[in-house]
Amino acid sequence: MRDLSIYIHIPFCVRKCLYCDFLSFPVSASGSGMQAREMESYVNLLEQEIKENAEKYKEYRVVSVFWGGGTPSILPAEDVSRIMEAVKGNYQIAGDAEITIEMNPGTVDASKLRQYISAGMNRISIGLQSADDRELARIGRIHDYRDFLDTYELAVKAGFCNINIDIMASLPGQSVLSYEQTLRTVTALKPEHISAYSLILEEGTPLYEHQSEYHFPSEEEDREMYALTKEYLASCGYHRYEISNYAKTGCECRHNKVYWQRGDYLGFGLGASSMVQNVRWKNPDEMEEYAVYVDCLAGKQEGFWVDRQILTVQEQMEEYMFLGLRMMCGISRTEFTRLFGCRIEEVYGEVIERLCCQGLLLQENDCIRLTDRGIDVSNYAMSQFLFDRN
Numbered sequence: 001m002r003d004l005s006i007y008i009h010i011p012f013c014v015r016k017c018l019y020c021d022f023l024s025f026p027v028s029a030s031g032s033g034m035q036a037r038e039m040e041s042y043v044n045l046l047e048q049e050i051k052e053n054a055e056k057y058k059e060y061r062v063v064s065v066f067w068g069g070g071t072p073s074i075l076p077a078e079d080v081s082r083i084m085e086a087v088k089g090n091y092q093i094a095g096d097a098e099i100t101i102e103m104n105p106g107t108v109d110a111s112k113l114r115q116y117i118s119a120g121m122n123r124i125s126i127g128l129q130s131a132d133d134r135e136l137a138r139i140g141r142i143h144d145y146r147d148f149l150d151t152y153e154l155a156v157k158a159g160f161c162n163i164n165i166d167i168m169a170s171l172p173g174q175s176v177l178s179y180e181q182t183l184r185t186v187t188a189l190k191p192e193h194i195s196a197y198s199l200i201l202e203e204g205t206p207l208y209e210h211q212s213e214y215h216f217p218s219e220e221e222d223r224e225m226y227a228l229t230k231e232y233l234a235s236c237g238y239h240r241y242e243i244s245n246y247a248k249t250g251c252e253c254r255h256n257k258v259y260w261q262r263g264d265y266l267g268f269g270l271g272a273s274s275m276v277q278n279v280r281w282k283n284p285d286e287m288e289e290y291a292v293y294v295d296c297l298a299g300k301q302e303g304f305w306v307d308r309q310i311l312t313v314q315e316q317m318e319e320y321m322f323l324g325l326r327m328m329c330g331i332s333r334t335e336f337t338r339l340f341g342c343r344i345e346e347v348y349g350e351v352i353e354r355l356c357c358q359g360l361l362l363q364e365n366d367c368i369r370l371t372d373r374g375i376d377v378s379n380y381a382m383s384q385f386l387f388d389r390n
Contacts, residue, residue, distance in 0.1 A: 003094075004060035004276075005258040006087060008046070009269030010072040012039060014107065018140035021202035023271040023285055024070035042270070042287070043079045045294045047086045049268050052297035054090035057266070062091045064098040064255035073103035077115035084119040098123055098254040100164075105143035105151040113158035123253075124155055125164040125195075130171060130178075131185040138172045138214065139199075139207065145185075152189060162251060164193035169225040171199055172207070172214035176224045183229065187236040192251035196229045197244050198222060226376075242327050243375060260323045262316070278316055281308040313340065314387050317347060322382035330362075330369025344368070351384050 012027045027035040065087060072080070080101070087093070100123040101116060108116075116124070126148065130136050133144045155163060165186050169179050186194060201208045217225070230240060238246035242260065245253065258265055264276045271285035283306065284290045293306065311319070317340060324331035336344040345352070352368065355361035360374035360381045374381045 001061045003063045005064040005255055005265040006062055007267040008067045009272040010069040011270045012074050013071040014142045018207040019205055021205050046269050049294045050086045051090050062093045066255040067101040071104045072101050073107040077112040081119040105148035110154050113155055117159055123162040124160050127166045129168045131182040132178050135171045135174050163191045165191045166195045169198045170217050170222045172216055174217055176221055179225045183232050193247045195245050240328055260326050278311045279308055281306050318386055321385035325370050325382055330367045333366050
């Protein structure tokens with residue numbers, strides 16, 4: 001029986017953050033009027049898509065489910081439970097499956113959190129980003145630090161014992177000292193997992209379009225924050241297992257590791273991506289097209305086709321390298337040979353030797369991984385494993 005992971009996309013949020021380029025759009029937190037009907041319609045489509053796909057995956061065992069968005073916790077808890085029932089009723093769920101839901105502070109209460117646990121969720125991810133209220137306001141977050149703390153305390157009281165907190169560096173107006181204070185504040189809570197990202201200005205977002213109006217940390221300050229993250233989180237007992245992710249022992253995010261290790265995953269919902277046995281496809285990202293797509297799955301309509309890309313062996317090798325090297329454990333020579341039927345040196349020998357000479361790559365027995373210096377220039381190092389670098 002093959003392992004399978006499931007991603008569920010909820011595109012709704014209270015308000016888009018100024019840096020956000022995800023497939024999401026704001027709705028009323030109260031879910032009134034037309035917006036409530038839109039969410040109800042979406043939940044119906046999502047439930048139908050989950051059920052219509054099930055027959056093809058009877059021989060798979062689901063090892064993780066991840067609810068992302070948007071803000072999944074904006075949905076009524078009854079809808080979340082209903083969708084989870086569709087998953088559990090149509091797929092084989094491993095007894096120790098990791099089931100995660102993302103949430104923003106202030107979008108849950110004690111009752112909703114208890115319902116999540118009843119629905120089978122055992123991991124939550126809370127988007128804090130910063131413990132400084134001024135920094136939160138500058139990036140358009142819907143909450144302040146007190147809202148976050150209330151949400152965190154409610155989650156712990158409800159019984160969640162596997163919690164991730166998202167934080168961000170290089171925010172407008174942020175200093176090394178204020179970022180260090182965020183690190184200290186978050187680690188004092190002793191969550192099981194911390195995701196620490198640097199802000200990326202994405203074209204088309206308000207923050208990108210108005211960046212001249214903000215003061216951003218310098219490159220030197222950005223490097224200081226990056227180094228501080230590694231050193232301080234290590235001193236607090238969090239081991240770095242991926243470029244931007246830190247965890248207590250045994251609390252690595254199983255779902256995200258599926259992506260980095262090229263496991264099989266199904267994406268349900270608007271714009272969700274899937275990859276199963278080296279075939280990749282993506283759902284429509286317009287609501288009307290998504291509705292037609294789901295109707296086609298159910299046999300109610302004909303003629304809608306989602307493009308499927310069958311990955312070539314070269315594309316599989318490229319992904320194996322540049323995704324696997326995101327992890328601190330690196331990639332395995334033995335696994336490469338098992339997957340592709342040849343030694344890694346036959347394909348990448350010259351690249352590996354050159355990056356080792358540059359101090360960016362390290363070989364240790366069966367393992368090949370990035371050095372600290374290699375992680376600092378990871379985009380360059382990983383790009384060297386693309387067959388067509390021109």
